[in-house]
Amino acid sequence: MVNWLKDAVFYEIYxxxxxxxxxxxxxxxxxxxxRLDYIKELGFNALWINPCYDSPxxxxxxxxxxxxxxxxRYGSNEDLYRLFGEAHxxxxxxxxDLVPGHTSEEHPWFVESGRQERNAYSDRYVWADYxxxxxxxxxxxxxxxxxxxxxxxxxxxxxxxxxxxxxIDEDWQMPADCPAAIETREAMKDVMRFWMDRxxxxxxVDMADSLVKNDTKDKAFTQKIWQDVRQMFDKDYxxxxxxxxxxxxxxxIPGGFHSDFTLDNPGSGYRTLFRDYRDDPDNKGSNxxxxxxxxxxxxxxxxxxxxxxLDKFLPHYEAVKGKGYISLISGNHDTPRxxxxxxxxxxKVAYGFLFTMPGVPFMYYxxxxxxxxxxxxxxxxxxYSRTGTRTPMQWDHSRNMGFSTAFPEDxxxxxxxxxxxxxxxxxxxxxxxxxxxVRSLIALRHSQADLQADGTFEPVYAKADCPLFLYxxxxxxxxxxxxxxxxxxxxxxxxxxxxxxxxxSIGSADISGDDLTLGAQSFVVLA
Numbered sequence: 001m002v003n004w005l006k007d008a009v010f011y012e013i014y015x016x017x018x019x020x021x022x023x024x025x026x027x028x029x030x031x032x033x034x035r036l037d038y039i040k041e042l043g044f045n046a047l048w049i050n051p052c053y054d055s056p057x058x059x060x061x062x063x064x065x066x067x068x069x070x071x072x073r074y075g076s077n078e079d080l081y082r083l084f085g086e087a088h089x090x091x092x093x094x095x096x097d098l099v100p101g102h103t104s105e106e107h108p109w110f111v112e113s114g115r116q117e118r119n120a121y122s123d124r125y126v127w128a129d130y131x132x133x134x135x136x137x138x139x140x141x142x143x144x145x146x147x148x149x150x151x152x153x154x155x156x157x158x159x160x161x162x163x164x165x166x167x168i169d170e171d172w173q174m175p176a177d178c179p180a181a182i183e184t185r186e187a188m189k190d191v192m193r194f195w196m197d198r199x200x201x202x203x204x205v206d207m208a209d210s211l212v213k214n215d216t217k218d219k220a221f222t223q224k225i226w227q228d229v230r231q232m233f234d235k236d237y238x239x240x241x242x243x244x245x246x247x248x249x250x251x252x253i254p255g256g257f258h259s260d261f262t263l264d265n266p267g268s269g270y271r272t273l274f275r276d277y278r279d280d281p282d283n284k285g286s287n288x289x290x291x292x293x294x295x296x297x298x299x300x301x302x303x304x305x306x307x308x309x310l311d312k313f314l315p316h317y318e319a320v321k322g323k324g325y326i327s328l329i330s331g332n333h334d335t336p337r338x339x340x341x342x343x344x345x346x347x348k349v350a351y352g353f354l355f356t357m358p359g360v361p362f363m364y365y366x367x368x369x370x371x372x373x374x375x376x377x378x379x380x381x382x383x384y385s386r387t388g389t390r391t392p393m394q395w396d397h398s399r400n401m402g403f404s405t406a407f408p409e410d411x412x413x414x415x416x417x418x419x420x421x422x423x424x425x426x427x428x429x430x431x432x433x434x435x436x437x438v439r440s441l442i443a444l445r446h447s448q449a450d451l452q453a454d455g456t457f458e459p460v461y462a463k464a465d466c467p468l469f470l471y472x473x474x475x476x477x478x479x480x481x482x483x484x485x486x487x488x489x490x491x492x493x494x495x496x497x498x499x500x501x502x503x504x505s506i507g508s509a510d511i512s513g514d515d516l517t518l519g520a521q522s523f524v525v526l527a
Contacts (some may be wrong), residue, residue, distance in 0.1 A: 015031075017393060020404035024406060029076075039092065043437060044095070054072070063158050064099050065106045136152060166216050170173055193363075204261075241258045258325065264513065298482045301483055304467065325360045333390055336385075336389060352480060358473070401421070418440055421493055448503075451473070470498070472495075482521060491516070498526050
């Protein structure tokens with residue numbers, strides 16, 4: 001396991017929305033570099049930057065046209081190399097976003113693959129040699145000179161790269177160990193080498209489980225691809241890491257990843273913590289004005305149940321303990337911001353939990369100040385409902401809240417129009433602010449080895465009918481009470497009892513003899 005990952009706390013940056021350095025209304029690489037001191041001072045020591053490669057931007061950069069070139073709107077390759085160097089000077093590691101399952105339809109590989117005459121790229125993508133062969137599968141016909149149709153991985157603009165099929169049920173399907181599938185894998189490894197040779201510290205891998213089609217239930221063929229990649233990392237880049245968008249650590253960690261995201265997917269335990277309204281069958285999370293059935297655990301008095309999270313989380317935690325990590329996230333570019341339904345006091349308690357759980361935590365830019373999800377924005381670059389989560393970072397009360405000097409109509413996306421839109425300037429140095437709470441929690445995590453990625457974890461008080469949750473991290477006890485009422489628990493009710501030293505608290509906490517009382521909306525760490 002990579003040593004630096006044990007104490008890593010990641011900050012995710014959506015590059016087009018973080019900081020504009022040249023006044024064109026779009027965030028860029030130099031803008032990120034200019035804010036590294038802010039990131040470092042908050043205690044974050046690792047970055048994940050969403051795709052910044054050359055792209056037509058039909059899916060906000062997840063449609064890559066050139067894996068080895070920075071998109072001109074963000075700057076140049078040299079700007080990114082400088083970012084790596086400046087981040088490293090500050091003790092910050094940098095992960096790029098790898099998109100291995102598909103490219104843009106404008107990628108030179110695909111242009112060549114679509115030609116009628118066979119060439120070195122003819123089998124780089126998933127093709128069938130006659131129309132309507134992919135019944136029941138997403139495909140495109142009629143856009144290339146080639147006599148055939150090609151499979152999509154997601155959007156219309158994203159043809160699926162060919163890693164083969166695990167189970168063959170059509171004559172046009174190639175096996176996962178065919179030469180073409182191996183060439184695709186090696187081409188992606190070449191992309192990874194390119195960036196790691198220039199200072200990148202690894203990758204967060206988009207849709208990491210989507211490579212081999214018709215894979216087995218346990219994704220055995222896709223696992224083999226990443227196991228091969230991991231061998232390259234261990235041999236040639238031992239300090240670089242792979243973090244997967246897979247949402248199944250029991251598969252992804254044996255498959256070669258160092259950590260795996262727990263995502264906001266239907267039926268996931270993670271969703272029950274912060275966004276339980278999205279499972280409401282009458283709402284489906286589509287209308288932010290109708291959130292009447294929110295039972296999120298961290299929403300005050302919403303009737304949440306921590307066991308719904310633990311029942312999903314614990315089997316994965318036990319399966320990968322000592323082998324890899326699980327990454328809990330505040331959110332990301334695909335999820336509604338937590339501030340959509342949680343107020344700042346609720347967020348403080350939620351963040352206490354986030355930064356004291358095992359594994360490698362991630363915070364999405366702006367969540368540290370409680371940026372809001374902006375409702376009803378027109379979709380931008382394939383964002384759809386996700387667009388409201390991708391608005392510009394709010395730094396201060398200057399022009400465009402410090403994000404850009406451009407005219408407002410030229411901004412990548414509009415800013416939060418609310419009079420009380422949160423910003424860094426108004427929270428910086430204010431002891432009870434959300435920003436300073438985040439800073440203090442990260443400092444606590446860095447100072448206590450038991451709270452870091454590989455520290456042990458055990459729930460010691462968790463009930464379906466009680467909002468109080470206590471869990472042991474090494475020799476420490478962490479506790480959350482998201483409700484509006486104080487809750488008292490006796491030491492005899494807690495497995496192995498609890499300590500008598502108050503190490504950290506949000507809200508109020510009191511230890512009197514054998515009684516521990518957590519005040520309303522509180523978080524505590526006891527030694």
